Amino acid sequence: MSKNLKNTYDDDIVKLFIYATMLWGGAAFLFGVIAAIQMAFWQFNFNLEWITFGRLRPLHTNAAIFAFAGNTIFAGIYYSTQRLTRIRMWSDTLSKIHFWGWQLIIVAAAITLPLGFSQSKEYAELEWPIDLAIAVIWVVFGINFIMTLVKRRERHMYVALWFYISTFVTVAVLHIFNSIEIPVSFLKSYPVYAGIQDALVQWWYGHNAVAFFLTTPFLGLMYYFIPKAVNRPVYSYRLSIVHFWALIFIYIWAGPHHLLNTALPDWLQTMGVIFSVMLWAPSWGGMINGLLTLRGVWHLLRTEPIVKFFVTAVTFYGMSTFEGPLLSIKSVSALGHYTDWIIAHVHAGALGWNGFMAFGMIYYLIPRLFDTQLFSKKLANAHFWLGLLGIVFYYSSMLAAGLTQGMMWRAIDGSGQLVYPDFVETVMKIVPLYYVRIIGGTLYLVGFLIMVYNIVKTVKASKGEVVQVAVPTQAYDAHGDVGTGHRKLEGLALTFTVLATLAIIVGSVIELVPTMSMHKYVKMENAVEPWSPLQLAGRDIYIREGCYVCHSQMIRKMPSDVLRFGNASTIEHSMYDRPFQWGSKRTGPDLARVGKKYPDMWHYKHMKNPREVVQNSLMPNYTWLYNKDIDYYSLRKKFSVLKILGVPYSDQQVANADAHAESEAEAIAEGLKEAGVTANVANKEILALISYLQALGQKGGEK
Amino acid sequence: MKQEGLKYFTHPELMAIAFTLFMVTFVGIIFWTFRKSAKKEYEQVAQAPLQEETLHGQN
Numbered sequence: 001m002s003k004n005l006k007n008t009y010d011d012d013i014v015k016l017f018i019y020a021t022m023l024w025g026g027a028a029f030l031f032g033v034i035a036a037i038q039m040a041f042w043q044f045n046f047n048l049e050w051i052t053f054g055r056l057r058p059l060h061t062n063a064a065i066f067a068f069a070g071n072t073i074f075a076g077i078y079y080s081t082q083r084l085t086r087i088r089m090w091s092d093t094l095s096k097i098h099f100w101g102w103q104l105i106i107v108a109a110a111i112t113l114p115l116g117f118s119q120s121k122e123y124a125e126l127e128w129p130i131d132l133a134i135a136v137i138w139v140v141f142g143i144n145f146i147m148t149l150v151k152r153r154e155r156h157m158y159v160a161l162w163f164y165i166s167t168f169v170t171v172a173v174l175h176i177f178n179s180i181e182i183p184v185s186f187l188k189s190y191p192v193y194a195g196i197q198d199a200l201v202q203w204w205y206g207h208n209a210v211a212f213f214l215t216t217p218f219l220g221l222m223y224y225f226i227p228k229a230v231n232r233p234v235y236s237y238r239l240s241i242v243h244f245w246a247l248i249f250i251y252i253w254a255g256p257h258h259l260l261n262t263a264l265p266d267w268l269q270t271m272g273v274i275f276s277v278m279l280w281a282p283s284w285g286g287m288i289n290g291l292l293t294l295r296g297v298w299h300l301l302r303t304e305p306i307v308k309f310f311v312t313a314v315t316f317y318g319m320s321t322f323e324g325p326l327l328s329i330k331s332v333s334a335l336g337h338y339t340d341w342i343i344a345h346v347h348a349g350a351l352g353w354n355g356f357m358a359f360g361m362i363y364y365l366i367p368r369l370f371d372t373q374l375f376s377k378k379l380a381n382a383h384f385w386l387g388l389l390g391i392v393f394y395y396s397s398m399l400a401a402g403l404t405q406g407m408m409w410r411a412i413d414g415s416g417q418l419v420y421p422d423f424v425e426t427v428m429k430i431v432p433l434y435y436v437r438i439i440g441g442t443l444y445l446v447g448f449l450i451m452v453y454n455i456v457k458t459v460k461a462s463k464g465e466v467v468q469v470a471v472p473t474q475a476y477d478a479h480g481d482v483g484t485g486h487r488k489l490e491g492l493a494l495t496f497t498v499l500a501t502l503a504i505i506v507g508s509v510i511e512l513v514p515t516m517s518m519h520k521y522v523k524m525e526n527a528v529e530p531w532s533p534l535q536l537a538g539r540d541i542y543i544r545e546g547c548y549v550c551h552s553q554m555i556r557k558m559p560s561d562v563l564r565f566g567n568a569s570t571i572e573h574s575m576y577d578r579p580f581q582w583g584s585k586r587t588g589p590d591l592a593r594v595g596k597k598y599p600d601m602w603h604y605k606h607m608k609n610p611r612e613v614v615q616n617s618l619m620p621n622y623t624w625l626y627n628k629d630i631d632y633y634s635l636r637k638k639f640s641v642l643k644i645l646g647v648p649y650s651d652q653q654v655a656n657a658d659a660h661a662e663s664e665a666e667a668i669a670e671g672l673k674e675a676g677v678t679a680n681v682a683n684k685e686i687l688a689l690i691s692y693l694q695a696l697g698q699k700g701g702e703k
Numbered sequence: 704m705k706q707e708g709l710k711y712f713t714h715p716e717l718m719a720i721a722f723t724l725f726m727v728t729f730v731g732i733i734f735w736t737f738r739k740s741a742k743k744e745y746e747q748v749a750q751a752p753l754q755e756e757t758l759h760g761q762n
Binding site: 080083084154156158159160223224227228231232233234237238241242245246249250253265267270271275278503506507510514 | 714715717718720721724725728729732733736737744745746747748749750751752753
């Protein structure tokens, strides 16, 4: 065969991305199962700081989203884009840089997150050098992709490609704006946004990461692979166009539904609720479009594992996009927020929708890429049923846990008192459900491993390389006038990119810009004091350990929250918080006003072994805080960066930050000694953490 | 009480703009998508994934 490379598809890159998907998928699921075990048995971190829950959870979420789902969508995009444009990817070199660069980023994440280098912003934890690398690699991918569209040899751009375009554009915008930070050192930075701004930008990012990393690209895959798998066109092409524009236009506004009943201004909360509820319509339109593509060939559902995976995936897409708007209604959020219901929700989406789309795609692609048959259909079926059973166990247990705990938190008796004032009681109640979740996660992991075995066997049995030749379509030939014809093609791809960008920019600007002028919301007469040097050092330890994955610092404007934790948090409370620590999950109690609730000695004992003071606690031990020395050295630099960002520190405070912190630490150590601590705690990190915890809610401002 | 409720509802005009924009965009898309002349084109595009006339070859 002639070796005219330009006329063949680059399928090697697709294979690489599939292998990476399988490798990192295994890692992501394994981390998930370990994290699930830790929630039921706190000992399961073996007192190793690198895998305590606060550091493991970000590792798990990043692996699942960016490593597993990320490699999945790249595999699918590289395969389908080439076929839909009838041309090889624009540049093999860029494809390779994209692949290896992305894997390198994943490795960097897998090293830095366990070591505690984290910005503590969910799904954006990675520190600034890695953020930069992500931006560069993403642009490499984008150039390669857009240029392939421009050079395409097919007049039309099929709807899947639109979904990919919007993915590229939006993820770039989200990533860049959420990562604007000022470095303090090689692996530490502070975001330019503080408190409420940071919260809003983060959840604008966080929500749209779900929308444009886990939804739009997978919808593109759905619109390409389901028609391929059942050999019929999509049910309604028109519906897919409406689905596309309505979805990307509406999605970008929905971020504030992560911050309902908090200190976020009400007009933003309401806007977030309304746009979230509107998402029902395009999401279900899309689901129906995907499912009805099977009209007339439903029998394939019985015989073809690939079709089983795809159909179930789209069904989970429908269920998750039903549940999402439901959870965005303010009163439902009041019940569900901070509980395991949210964990149930994301796993229905991640395991059901993203996972099953990925598996269906892999079962579809591997035999075609190697020109062979799948090693075992039986095993694929076994994978399907194990996976589905796993999701059912996972979802139902966490839904029950969330509802149970949510109801217990809000239960108030006739005299206006909390029925379950003891927080740990509400945790103990749901621990049995954590056992069930472990079973669910394990089943899903086992199913996945069966797939890996099946795929390895398939590849081994294949005859070897297959090269697929690209053939331009007739529609393209009909437009053979390269001069004007091509100009028009290029124009279309670019017009699209611009229109999609506009659609997502509008919502972003209207929601984010007003909040950037903070003075509107922050009442200076209620301003709090900025953190002292030692408190800041403690705060950075809190961030490093990932306490925010179990603790919120945002008392909502609800009677049950106020009764339990004190007056609702105000905007001013977090006005100097970089990054904000409002949190999204309460495995432990809210800490916004924990300061001075207990003596220093209580925290000293509690952080070393929570069970010494709170029976049945499932919080990890933090023994290493008692051996490590406080990093006084960096404090001057940190203070000067924060001063540049607008925190009213005086020059003298900046210059004396380290000395001041030392004397603060000394005072706490002295107090602990008097209370009976015999160990040498001088300059140990625990002092800084205690100093921070005792300051929470104690910095003045509106009480 | 009413004052309290509206205190943080600082930008009703933005909400109005948002919905106007949404309605205009949405109605525009519907009209554009369902214009008659596009029917044939859509039928063609919808076939795109299915008509890959690729040649298979062994290295």
